[in-house]
Each structure stands twice: as C-alpha cells, then as structure tokens.
Amino acid sequence: MAKTAGIVIIGSEVLSGKVTDENSPYLARELRDLGVEVRRMVTIPDERPVIVEAVRDMAQTHDFVFTTGGVGPTHDDVTIAAIAQTFGRRLVRDPLLEAMLRQHYGAEITAAQLRMAEVPEGSRLLGEEAGRLPIVACENVFIFPGVPETVRRKFARIRETFREAPYVVRRIYLRCDEGEIAADLCNAVDHFSAVQIGSYPILHNPDHTVLVTLESKREEEVEETLRHLLARLPAAMVVRVE
Amino acid sequence: MAKTAGIVIIGSEVLSGKVTDENSPYLARELRDLGVEVRRMVTIPDERPVIVEAVRDMAQTHDFVFTTGGVGPTHDDVTIAAIAQTFGRRLVRDPLLEAMLRQHYGAEITAAQLRMAEVPEGSRLLGEEAGRLPIVACENVFIFPGVPETVRRKFARIRETFREAPYVVRRIYLRCDEGEIAADLCNAVDHFSAVQIGSYPILHNPDHTVLVTLESKREEEVEETLRHLLARLPAAMVVRVE
Numbered sequence: 263m264a265k266t267a268g269i270v271i272i273g274s275e276v277l278s279g280k281v282t283d284e285n286s287p288y289l290a291r292e293l294r295d296l297g298v299e300v301r302r303m304v305t306i307p308d309e310r311p312v313i314v315e316a317v318r319d320m321a322q323t324h325d326f327v328f329t330t331g332g333v334g335p336t337h338d339d340v341t342i343a344a345i346a347q348t349f350g351r352r353l354v355r356d357p358l359l360e361a362m363l364r365q366h367y368g369a370e371i372t373a374a375q376l377r378m379a380e381v382p383e384g385s386r387l388l389g390e391e392a393g394r395l396p397i398v399a400c401e402n403v404f405i406f407p408g409v410p411e412t413v414r415r416k417f418a419r420i421r422e423t424f425r426e427a428p429y430v431v432r433r434i435y436l437r438c439d440e441g442e443i444a445a446d447l448c449n450a451v452d453h454f455s456a457v458q459i460g461s462y463p464i465l466h467n468p469d470h471t472v473l474v475t476l477e478s479k480r481e482e483e484v485e486e487t488l489r490h491l492l493a494r495l496p497a498a499m500v501v502r503v504e
Numbered sequence: 505m506a507k508t509a510g511i512v513i514i515g516s517e518v519l520s521g522k523v524t525d526e527n528s529p530y531l532a533r534e535l536r537d538l539g540v541e542v543r544r545m546v547t548i549p550d551e552r553p554v555i556v557e558a559v560r561d562m563a564q565t566h567d568f569v570f571t572t573g574g575v576g577p578t579h580d581d582v583t584i585a586a587i588a589q590t591f592g593r594r595l596v597r598d599p600l601l602e603a604m605l606r607q608h609y610g611a612e613i614t615a616a617q618l619r620m621a622e623v624p625e626g627s628r629l630l631g632e633e634a635g636r637l638p639i640v641a642c643e644n645v646f647i648f649p650g651v652p653e654t655v656r657r658k659f660a661r662i663r664e665t666f667r668e669a670p671y672v673v674r675r676i677y678l679r680c681d682e683g684e685i686a687a688d689l690c691n692a693v694d695h696f697s698a699v700q701i702g703s704y705p706i707l708h709n710p711d712h713t714v715l716v717t718l719e720s721k722r723e724e725e726v727e728e729t730l731r732h733l734l735a736r737l738p739a740a741m742v743v744r745v746e
Contacts, residue, residue, distance in 0.1 A: 275702055277542045278671075279533030280717070286547070291521030300519045303547040305528070308702075335683035336703040337690045367683070374686030409707060429520075441577035441609070444616030448579045460517055460550075461578040465651060475522070 264299040264479060265426060268320035271305040272313055272331035272341050273408055284410040285330040292417060297426040297479070298326070308332050313344035321348065321402055326424065331408035335374035345400050346382035353380045358387060362395060389419030430481045432488050435470035438499040443472065446494045454487040456480065470501045506541040506721060507668060510562035513547040514555055514573035514583050515650055526652040527572040534659060539668040539721070540568070550574050555586035563590070563644055568666065573650030577616035587642050588624035596625045604637060631661030672723045674730050677712035680741040685714065688736045696729040698722065712743045 269289050275281040286303045293300050301324060306312045313332065320327045332341030346353050359379040367375050378395075381387075387396040388404075397416050398405045404420075406413045436443065440463055451459055460475040474491070478484050492500065511531050517523040528545045535542050543566060548554045555574065562569045574583030588595045601621040609617050620637075623629075629638040630646075639658050640647045646662075648655045678685065682705050693701055702717040716733070720726050734742065 274700065275704060275717075276529075277532060277545065278719070279529065279536040279542075280702075281704075282529040287518075287521065287524040290519060294521040300521075301549065303519065305545040307543065334703075334705065335681075336686045337693045338702055367681075372683045372686065374690075375681070375683035378683075409705065411707060439577075439609075439617070441614045441617030441620075444578045444614065444619075448616075451579045458516065460522075460580055461576075462517060462523075463576065463651060465653060475517075477520070 264297060264429075265325040265424070266299050266301045266323075267293050267326040267328065268301060268324040269303040270313075270316050270320055270327060270329045271303065272308055272329055273305060274307040274338070276305050276331075277307055285406070285408070285413050288410065288414060289328055289330075289417070292421060293424065294429065296421060296424045297428045298424055308338040308340055310340045310344045310347070313341060314348045317345055317348045317403060325402060327403045328406060329403060330406045330413055333378075333405060333407040335372070335378055341405060342380060342382065342398070345403055345405060348403075349382060349401055351382040351384060351400070354383045355379045356381045356385070356387070359395065362393075388423075389416060391419060427479050429477050429479055430484045432476045432484055433504045434474040434476075434488070434491065434495070435501040435504070436472040436474065436495070436499045437470055437501055438472055438496075440472050443474070443495060443499070446491060447474065449494065450487055450491050453490060454483060457483050457487045459487070506539060506671075507567040507666070508541050508543045508565075509535050509568040509570065510543060510566040511545040512555075512558050512562055512569060512571045513545065514550055514571055515547060516549040516580070518547050518573075519549055527648070527650070527655050530652065530656060531570055531572075531659070534663060535666065536671065538663060538666045539670045540666055550580040550582055552582045552586045552589070555583060556590045559587055559590045559645060567644060569645045570648060571645060572648045572655055575620075575647060575649040577614070577620055581619075583647060584622055584624065584640070587645055587647060590645075591624060591643055593624040593626060593642070595622045597621045598623045598627070598629070600629060601637065604635075630665075631658060633661060669721050671719050671721055672726045674718045674726055675746045676716040676718075676730070676733065676737070677743040677746070678714040678716065678737070678741045679712055679743055680714055680738075682714050685716070685737060685741070688733060689716065691736065692729055692733050695732060696725060699725050699729045701729070 269286050276283045290300050306316050381398050382400040385398050385400045390396045458477040462473045476484050476487050511528050518525045532542050548558050623640050624642040627640050627642045632638045700719040704715045718726050718729050
C-alpha cells in the first residue's frame with residue numbers, strides 16, 4: 263500500500279475567490295511523483311476551531327498531512343495555535359526560531375513578529391537553510407505558509423524524505439464516445455481491481471476525444487491490464503498508447 | 505447571515521495531480537460575487553462511500569452544495585448513485601433525460617450511455633436549454649460534471665437563483681512588514697467583529713508589500729472599520745485605499 267497524504271489549505275482568501283490556490287495542485291503533483299497517494303484536499307477558513315477539527319480528522323486518517331496558510335504575525339494567522347490544540351500541546355517559543363527572527367528584524371522586533379517563534383511543544387524543525395525559517399512539523403503534520411513561492415522552496419528541502427515506490431502509468435488515447443468503451447472498461451475493472459482505471463472525456467481536441475489512464479505501483483499488473491483492454495477495444499478507436 | 509455553500513470536487517485525477525481543478529476557483533468567485541459564503545471545498549476520489557460521506561456532511565452543514573465530476577457513462581462515474589445513497593433515494597430513469605440521450609445517440613445508444621438518464625428519485629432538473637442536458641439537483645445538492653467549460657455553461661443558467669445581498673470590500677495597500685501593523689489589525693478585529701479583516705503579504709511587488717482587506721455585507725460597518733484603521737496605521741505605510 264502507498265503511504266497516504268491529506269492537504270489542508272487554510273485560506274479565507276481562497277474560499278472568497280480572491281486568490282486561486284496554487285499550493286494544492288503543486289503538492290498533489292509532487293507527492294504523486296514521489297509515490298505518495300493524496301486521498302483528500304480540503305480548503306477551510308482561517309478559523310481556529312475549524313482548523314482543529316479538519317487537521318485532527320486528516321491526521322487520524324492519513325500518513326502525512328500538509329497544511330498551507332495561516333502562518334505569520336497577524337490576527338488571522340492561527341494555524342500554529344490550532345495545531346497545538348489539535349494535539350493537546352502547549353505553545354512554546356522555540357529558541358532557534360527566536361534567534362533567527364531577532365536577527366532578521368533587529369532590535370525593533372514587535373511582539374507580533376516574535377509570535378512567529380511559537381510552535382506546538384515537541385515540534386520538529388526540518389529543512390534548515392541559512393537565513394531561512396525551517397519547516398515546523400508536529401506529529402504527522404507538516405506546516406507550510408500560504409505564499410506559493412515559499413511553499414515550493416520549503417517543500418523542495420524535504421521532498422526526498424517522502425519518496426517511495428513510484429506509480430506506473432499507461433495512457434490510451436481514443437477517438438470515440440466514452441459510452442462506447444464503458445463496458446470494456448468495466449470488464450477490465452472487474453479483472454484488475456488493483457489497477458486504478460480512469461476515463462476522461464476531452465473536448466475540442468482534433469487528435470482524441472477520450473483519455474484512459476491505467477495506474478498502479480505494480481508495473482506487470484498495469485501492462486497486463488493494458489493488454490487485456492487493447493484486446494477488447496475496437497482497434498479503429500485507439501489513436502495511440504503511451 | 506449570508507447563505508453558505510460547500511463545494512465537493514470529485515476527481516481522482518485532481519488528487520493524483522494529472523489535472524488542475526479549475527472548477528472550485530470558478531465557483532468560489534461566482535458564489536462570492538452572488539453574495540454567497542463558501543465555507544469549505546473538498547476534493548475526494550471517485551469512490552462511492554467517500555462521496556456519500558463527504559456530500560452528507562456538506563449538505564447537513566451548508567445551505568447549498570455544489571459537486572463537480574464523476575458524472576458520465578463509465579465505471580468511475582459514481583456521483584449520481586452516491587448522492588442517491590446519501591439521501592436514501594432510489595435511482596430512477598428520468599424520461600426527459602432518456603429522451604434527450606436517445607435523440608443525441610440515436611438507435612445505437614449503449615446501456616452505459618442510457619445510465620446517464622438515471623437520477624436520485626425526486627430530483628429536480630434545472631436550467632433547461634434546447635439540446636443540452638439540464639442540471640440535476642437533489643435536496644440542496646447541485647450536481648455538475650467535471651469538464652470546466654461545461655460547468656461554466658451550466659452554472660451560468662442558474663446563477664441568478666442564488667443571488668442575495670452583495671459583499672462590500674475595501675482594500676488597503678501598504679508598504680511595511682505585516683508584523684508592524686499586526687497590533688492595529690488586532691485592535692480593529694476587537695472593535696468590529698462582524699467585519700472580516702484579512703492581511704496578506706505580497707512578494708516582489710515594487711508598489712506594496714501587504715494587502716489588507718475589509719469585508720462585510722454591511723457597508724457602513726466596513727467604512728467605519730476603514731476609518732478606525734486609517735486613524736491608527738502610520739500614514740507613511742499606506743500606499744493607497746480602494
């Protein structure tokens with residue numbers, strides 16, 4: 263079984279349509295590429311009780327949870343406090359984070375800026391890099407800020423720690439109506455339940471009208487499913503196989 | 505209180521990073537513009553038990569639920585059956601949908617294509633348009649397909665039925681560190697709890713480094729919050745107000 267992940271996007275600005283979330287598509291692609299199965303993504307407002315409930319639910323049912331957003335010095339940055347509450351931990355000021363913040367802001371550092379040194383007690387600091395704040399992880403939850411550029415830079419520092427066996431994907435491009443191949447797909451699903459078979463209609467494409475994907479961590483099963491399907495699908499419909 | 509909405513994206517292809525979901529950003533923007541408060545968005549796989557649980561949870565806690573994806577003729581199109589199960593309804597073949605599908609596919613219609621005429625018993629058909637399938641709604645759940653172009657066309661047909669009092673938004677663009685204005689923002693939050701105050705760091709912008717947004721359905725409250733904040737924020741930090 264693949265390790266599973268859940269993604270929690272903390273962002274009232276995403277729910278109100280002011281900002282398009284780039285972090286969940288990025289993390290979904292990265293994690294899939296690492297062989298991790300993302301099972302759920304949820305977007306919630308910057309409200310502490312909502313975050314506590316969502317993170318608790320995700321952390322109990324997934325191997326890893328990634329949160330983005332709600333990290334910073336202002337009143338709407340409540341993610342750290344919410345995650346401490348989720349796991350029944352106190353908020354403590356981390357000496358390394360405090361030193362980095364004091365170095366960055368200098369003698370005029372505000373109380374709000376110092377709040378960014380607070381972490382749930384017992385958190386780990388990951389992916390340290392000179393002059394950059396590390397990633398805070400508490401239990402199986404990895405806490406990222408909301409700015410996409412920062413998420414990418416931080417995730418890159420720890421991505422290899424999540425790597426496991428890769429997914430194998432084969433693609434069949436067809437020219438047909440999905441309804442014409444539905445019975446053949448059903449037949450393949452019945453025979454190869456461990457292979458994830460997806461069927462997607464493609465609009466306005468002169469080349470193909472349906473894409474069928476076969477995915478699993480077991481290459482031989484994917485190949486067997488592909489042979490099984492190609493033996494049944496009308497050859498005239500198949501544009502190509504990749 | 506604004507009417508609330510939840511969005512359920514049914515799409516294994518989104519979770520596996522193959523496709524970037526365009527539907528939740530679109531629906532979030534449209535609903536906000538209509539004065540509806542989107543409280544939660546969740547992306548889940550094309551798996552019937554997962555859909556049943558997610559839709560039940562959303563339907564109980566929001567005024568409206570919008571689902572996208574999992575509608576069509578193939579084995580991975582299980583949304584309609586899942587929503588029937590969510591509300592304990594039988595699946596029945598709708599005569600209008602059947603007639604439209606038979607007209608579209610002709611005498612060679614397959615059993616799989618005919619499955620697209622099935623709806624949860626007692627569903628409503630909305631937004632009828634010559635030659636186009638209507639939207640299926642069951643209780644407070646509005647069922648959309650996954651293809652973004654189709655979602656946009658279908659939603660446009662019913663969008664005005666969701667319109668209510670609009671949100672009023674004011675924006676303050678600043679040049680400062682968020683931590684320098686955090687105390688002033690906290691003070692405003694304490695005084696004007698009904699106004700949603702957001703603070704967003706902006707990277708690599710020569711004009712401003714922080715955007716503060718004030719939102720509510722009550723214009724006078726937003727204006728009062730704006731005056732309160734502008735009286736406290738150091739004038740040299742304020743780039744402009746919109």
